Amino acid sequence: MLTAAPRFDGVNKIAVLRPNALGDYIVTVPALEALRAAYPQAEIVLLGKAWHRDFLSGRPGPVDRVEVVPPTPGVGAPEDSVPDTAAQRDFFERMRAERFDLAVQVYGGGRYSNPFTLALGARHTVGSRTPDALPLEVNVPYPFYRHEVLRGLEVAAAAGAAPVVLEPRVAVINSDLEEAARVVAPGKWVVLHPGASDPRRRWPPEKFARVGDALAERGLQVAVTGTGSERPAVEAVVAAMRAPALNLCDRLSLGGLTGLLSRSALVISNDTGPRHLAGAVGTPTVGIYWCGNVINAAPVTAARHAVLFSWQLYCPVCGTDTTRSRCEHDVSFVADVRVEDVLEEAFALLERSGQDAHPIGGPGSSR
Structure with a gap:
């Protein structure tokens, strides 16, 4: 300490x-x-x-x-x-x-x-x-x-302040839950978040879609979240899935997203803000990371969080060592993370939690 x-x-x-x-x-x-x-x-x-x-x-x-x-x-x-x-x-x-x-x-x-x-x-x-x-x-x-x-x-x-907690926590307030309930019907939900501010941190949409279909086969409902520039990735995931998925791009405020994540069974996400938020409201997560970002921003505990990451150090297009300099290419550096490994971690987390998602709303909630 x-x-x-x-x-x-x-x-x-x-x-x-x-x-x-x-x-x-x-x-x-x-x-x-x-x-x-x-x-x-x-x-x-x-x-x-x-x-x-x-x-x-x-x-x-x-x-x-x-x-x-x-x-x-x-x-x-x-x-x-x-x-x-x-x-x-x-x-x-x-x-x-x-x-x-x-x-x-x-x-x-x-x-x-x-x-x-x-x-x-x-x-x-x-x-x-x-x-x-x-x-x-x-x-x-x-x-x-x-x-x-x-x-x-x-x-x-x-500054004279000793640590008192290691894991971040964010409070969920009534307005968060009320907004989520207005947009998302009751059910056992898994949230996929395929976006990230840096395109190099984005796992391919078709791989998210395969994960979503496998979870839907287990009886879970799948929601796909994102905002603004993440819309193409969200739409690509929804379009590639065989099972129905709820497109929530730009449909929730940050408070509403907090409510949704807090009442979900699992969140599968790239290394981005919503994964951190899900962990901070107590929801199990599977995070897909580039190896350098694991050092800086991976979950600090493992009981409720899994991390899958890529060791890709060199740009797949030009071969630049990105630990030393940034090239102009925005291709995914995490595309080699395997769907099978993500699903293995997802199923393990769901099993440990009893696959018991909390209902997000009550009668009258709408999609």
């Missing part, structure tokens, strides 16, 4: 910088829980995105409030993006007026995020740092290949 540094005195307000995606937030939850336990009287303010504000509002957890970070190159926006200087100026004026006692940076190695953190004007600053980044008051080394849960916990420990 990590040994925490001495706590800072007089901490009544903490800013935590983490303005990125769903999975990134979830792997940071254990660090947030550590900060909450170490500084129970403090207000914890997440500096995040609009989706954090909407999703976390009214949801029990370690975050008290969300402040939305304006478009800033390298901090919640691409490094080559055009900054909104007026919005940035207003944001930093408001943040300095907050008089944070502690600012915690858990957003990368600090090249862009450490100057951002220092500009908040907090009494104390703690965070990750690569050699080329500005130093904070307390700095934690940032090797690229390190599990993100442990990375966040190490930063929290440097």
Whole structure:
């Protein structure tokens, strides 16, 4: 277990910088829980995105409030993006007026995020740092290949907060379940999620379809989830299946997805936010990963989660060693994961849980 540094005195307000995606937030939850336990009287303010504000509002957890970070190159926006200087100026004026006692940076190695953190004007600053980044008051080394849960916990420990949980947890609220029940009829559901922000992390749709058909043969109902750019993958899975499947692309908010995942028997997904969310609400998962991402983002326990991964290191098109540089090709790096292996893990998880999916809705729920 990590040994925490001495706590800072007089901490009544903490800013935590983490303005990125769903999975990134979830792997940071254990660090947030550590900060909450170490500084129970403090207000914890997440500096995040609009989706954090909407999703976390009214949801029990370690975050008290969300402040939305304006478009800033390298901090919640691409490094080559055009900054909104007026919005940035207003944001930093408001943040300095907050008089944070502690600012915690858990957003990368600090090249862009450490100057951002220092500009908040907090009494104390703690965070990750690569050699080329500005130093904070307390700095934690940032090797690229390190599990993100442990990375966040190490930063929290440097801020005086000892670990209290290892597995992320996200609370499910009534509105999540109500929305899911309005969209998805009662039944024993398995969720397939064939999308991912990085196309190289996507398992082929035809393999998801074969898995879906095998699960349908076991009497389970299959739903396929996704949003926006993931629609072609979702539609390809549904079209390739022999059994009927429910296309849920863009039909649920993030809260509704939370409700669906929490009441499902199993989730089979690429390495992406919904897999992390499913694990955080207590649902068994089979995750399909590239080997490098296993190091950074695989489940930290195995009783309810299985990981299948590919050792593909070189681009299948041009042969580039992608552990050293990124080529321009977006082909799948996980296509060699076998359907048979995914099904073996899925059946084992279902057997351990008694194949007992919770009903998602009541009479009147509709597809």
